[in-house]
Amino acid sequence: MNKDLKFLIVDDFSTMRRILRNLLKEVGYENVEEAEDGNQAFHKLQIMAFDFVITDINMPNMNGFQLLKSIKTEDKLKHLPVLMVTAEARKEDIVLAAQSGAAGYIVKPFTKATLEDKLKVILVKYNLV
Amino acid sequence: MSEINKSNIHQELGQLTRQLHTALNGLGMLDPVKNLAGEIPDARSRLTYIANLTGNAAEKVLNIVDEEKLKHEKLQKECKNVKNWIKENGDVNLDMEVIIDFIEKVKNNSIDSDEKMTSIMMAQDFHDLTTQVVEKVMSLTQNIEQHLVKLVVETAPEGFVDKKEDTNLKIEPLTIETYEPIGPSVDAENNKNVVSNQSEVDDLLASLGF
Numbered sequence: 001m002n003k004d005l006k007f008l009i010v011d012d013f014s015t016m017r018r019i020l021r022n023l024l025k026e027v028g029y030e031n032v033e034e035a036e037d038g039n040q041a042f043h044k045l046q047i048m049a050f051d052f053v054i055t056d057i058n059m060p061n062m063n064g065f066q067l068l069k070s071i072k073t074e075d076k077l078k079h080l081p082v083l084m085v086t087a088e089a090r091k092e093d094i095v096l097a098a099q100s101g102a103a104g105y106i107v108k109p110f111t112k113a114t115l116e117d118k119l120k121v122i123l124v125k126y127n128l129v
Numbered sequence: 130m131s132e133i134n135k136s137n138i139h140q141e142l143g144q145l146t147r148q149l150h151t152a153l154n155g156l157g158m159l160d161p162v163k164n165l166a167g168e169i170p171d172a173r174s175r176l177t178y179i180a181n182l183t184g185n186a187a188e189k190v191l192n193i194v195d196e197e198k199l200k201h202e203k204l205q206k207e208c209k210n211v212k213n214w215i216k217e218n219g220d221v222n223l224d225m226e227v228i229i230d231f232i233e234k235v236k237n238n239s240i241d242s243d244e245k246m247t248s249i250m251m252a253q254d255f256h257d258l259t260t261q262v263v264e265k266v267m268s269l270t271q272n273i274e275q276h277l278v279k280l281v282v283e284t285a286p287e288g289f290v291d292k293k294e295d296t297n298l299k300i301e302p303l304t305i306e307t308y309e310p311i312g313p314s315v316d317a318e319n320n321k322n323v324v325s326n327q328s329e330v331d332d333l334l335a336s337l338g339f
Contacts, residue, residue, distance in 0.1 A: 015187045018191055022194075022198075063310060065305045065308050066305060066308075069305050087313040087314075088310055088311065089323045089325075090311070090314070090322055090324075091324060091333055095303075096302070096304075096305070096308070098339040106330070107326070107330055108313070
């Protein structure tokens with residue numbers, strides 16, 4: 001397990017960012033940065049190196065889908081796995097995420113076990129273990 | 130826009146407003162609608178209250194959890210140290226003071242954790258308060274809905290047909306450019322277009338080859 005992986009958590013709710021940070025710490029990942037919205041996240045991605053992005057969808061100033069698109073259309077960022085963690089539960093949302101290149105999709109509320117499972121699968125797929 | 134046009138539009142708006150006022154008055158709904166309009170700012174402040182209360186409760190609980198997790202981490206390390214110390218000191222007479230001191234620490238930690246659990250329990254009081262406020266707002270919106278439905282029904286032209294919703298929902302493709310989030314689904318069990326849990330998400334993705 002590569003404990004040095006750097007995560008970017010993107011969510012407009014500080015409570016959710018805190019929960020995700022704590023959960024990542026519990027599964028062994030402490031190298032975490034946060035952003036309140038897509039704009040802030042994209043700016044951080046330009047100036048710092050990250051290995052993994054976890055993002056909400058419903059956010060002001062660039063939603064999660066717009067962030068996903070921005071990441072997947074930028075040469076130096078498109079390799080990044082992007083895991084959507086969101087309350088948006090329409091089937092169309094899930095289909096759009098998959099077609100737009102999201103690495104995974106978790107609906108809120110979720111459990112630690114779900115996050116852990118999805119992380120494991122994605123990290124293996126993206127050769128980040 | 131020319132001054133004449135602006136003036137004409139203003140006159141038309143004035144006429145429409147007067148007609149609406151007369152219609153509402155004629156239906157006996159002028160006062161109820163006025164009262165309802167007055168209650169909407171109150172509903173907004175109630176919802177803000179709910180958001181603040183739940184946010185504060187979440188913050189309180191997370192702070193307590195952070196503190197406790199740190200303490201438990203330290204205690205676990207100490208347990209490991211004491212265990213190793215006992216193993217290494219094998220047959221030698223153990224320093225009972227160290228053992229007793231350690232047990233006392235564990236006991237005090239446990240008492241403290243218990244108090245923190247009580248604090249977490251008490252922080253759930255927001256549920257009672259927010260439920261009361263939510264019920265009040267629900268009653269208001271129900272009231273508004275009833276009056277509006279009555280208004281629509283009583284002013285509907287003859288031959289108005291109520292379109293039934295298509296229950297055989299197809300998944301219409303979305304695009305990122307036109308995407309509008311709708312937030313949490315509150316009635317997933319009765320909505321075929323919404324997933325209820327993570328298993329359904331995974332099944333849908335698997336069925337699409339992802």
